Amino acid sequence: MGLLVDGVWRDQWYDTKKSGGSFERSAAKFRNWITADGSAGPSGDAGFAAESGRYHLYVSYACPWAHRALIFRKLKGLEDHIGVSAVHSDMLGDGWTFQTDDHGATGDRLYGLPFARDIYLKADPKFSGRVTVPILWDTERETIVSNESSEIIRMFNSAFDAITGNDDDYWPADLRAAIEPVNDRIYETFNNGVYRAGFATTQEAYDAAVHPLFDTMDWIDDRLSEKRYLMGDRLTEADWRLFTTLVRFDKVYHLHFKCNRKRLIDYPHLWAYTRELFQVPGVAETVNFDHIVRHYHYSHETINPHRIIPINPVIDFAAPHGRA
Structure with missing residues (x-):
């Protein structure tokens, strides 16, 4: 870039x-x-x-x-x-x-x-x-x-x-104060954390990014064991901000960015939650895995100098999520 x-x-x-x-x-x-x-x-x-x-x-x-x-x-x-x-x-x-x-x-x-x-x-x-x-x-x-x-x-x-005429509200006034700290932690340690781990050029910088990243994944998985969504029973912007990193995790960040302590599919609540969001009507149409996999592995020459595109795991985001 x-x-x-x-x-x-x-x-x-x-x-x-x-x-x-x-x-x-x-x-x-x-x-x-x-x-x-x-x-x-x-x-x-x-x-x-x-x-x-x-x-x-x-x-x-x-x-x-x-x-x-x-x-x-x-x-x-x-x-x-x-x-x-x-x-x-x-x-x-x-x-x-x-x-x-x-x-x-x-x-x-x-x-x-x-x-x-x-x-x-x-x-x-x-x-x-x-x-x-x-x-x-x-x-x-x-x-x-x-x-x-x-x-x-x-x-x-x-x-x-x-x-x-669409008044669906993903930033409801009564939840804004509660959403902000959730957004902040997820952005700093997870959304941006995968990049901080992947683009680190010293062991110290990598360690400083990757451990908080998995601490946050553990925290989210625990949170989702008691809540359907991050803020309870309503989908909010916090869920969608999280989703776009989750959907890329096993196909890109786990391997390419060395975020490999665990996979998304190893987290029972987080993995089911990701499938549920993927299956919200219209959302799957916004996901282009060909672009995602190609971009990261081909564009980042400092990480993948030979630009080899991996075959990647087969992951079924359309499998039943069981989260009623």
């Missing part, structure tokens, strides 16, 4: 020497919000009103952060209102590209541009930072609304309800 510096592309990986071998994720740079009436959200500028057909979502099927946005687009009935372009699974010297010689890759459906970085440069010709997905684009103002997945899913959760 490269980056832009004052609008110029550099094929440059994260410099873990500066961080003692630890992977440090860059913060998202675009933090505007779509709101029902166009008023300003918690950050950024006003002027991004919810309108059918105005916004476009750029994703990678491989990326768990982009996957969150795809799931919320599906669950909230936004497919007829927000278009999607999917990048190629390989992320090499040019970063994410819009090549189409890959199952599911669509090309740039708005502008026909060759690289995801071109979308960033269209928003800001002097942009500096990592070129990440998801990208939520405003076709009216021709700029990026947001590239922060945790905020995009909250926009999708409620901003378009008056347009779609």
Whole structure:
């Protein structure tokens, strides 16, 4: 993954020497919000009103952060209102590209541009930072609304309800205070923890990431022995934020990122829970295992220099979950 510096592309990986071998994720740079009436959200500028057909979502099927946005687009009935372009699974010297010689890759459906970085440069010709997905684009103002997945899913959760008539709420007001610490622990030690383990370049950095990761998996499995979902009997954003890492765990993170103390399928409650979420209507359609497996093993040359794609375990996510 490269980056832009004052609008110029550099094929440059994260410099873990500066961080003692630890992977440090860059913060998202675009933090505007779509709101029902166009008023300003918690950050950024006003002027991004919810309108059918105005916004476009750029994703990678491989990326768990982009996957969150795809799931919320599906669950909230936004497919007829927000278009999607999917990048190629390989992320090499040019970063994410819009090549189409890959199952599911669509090309740039708005502008026909060759690289995801071109979308960033269209928003800001002097942009500096990592070129990440998801990208939520405003076709009216021709700029990026947001590239922060945790905020995009909250926009999708409620901003378009008056347009779609879908008022399912995955960020309910009465659970928000309880959801936040759950989100924080899962993000730090699990969602981002798999990357901190996988991209570590010292034993110390790896150990510091991998042990809390499995402590959290143990904690979640225990929690799910008493609760159907993370927050009780209601599906919330906390579940979907967790799911996109879980669904990739045995096929990618266990082997490729050396998160191999246990497999997802070794956790009875966590594995059944993952199958249940996978089987929620429409969710399986957002999962592209071909992209997921190909992307990680082919793109990360520092981890897999010969770019050999493993055969991987056969895992039946459609098996009955038994969680009534």
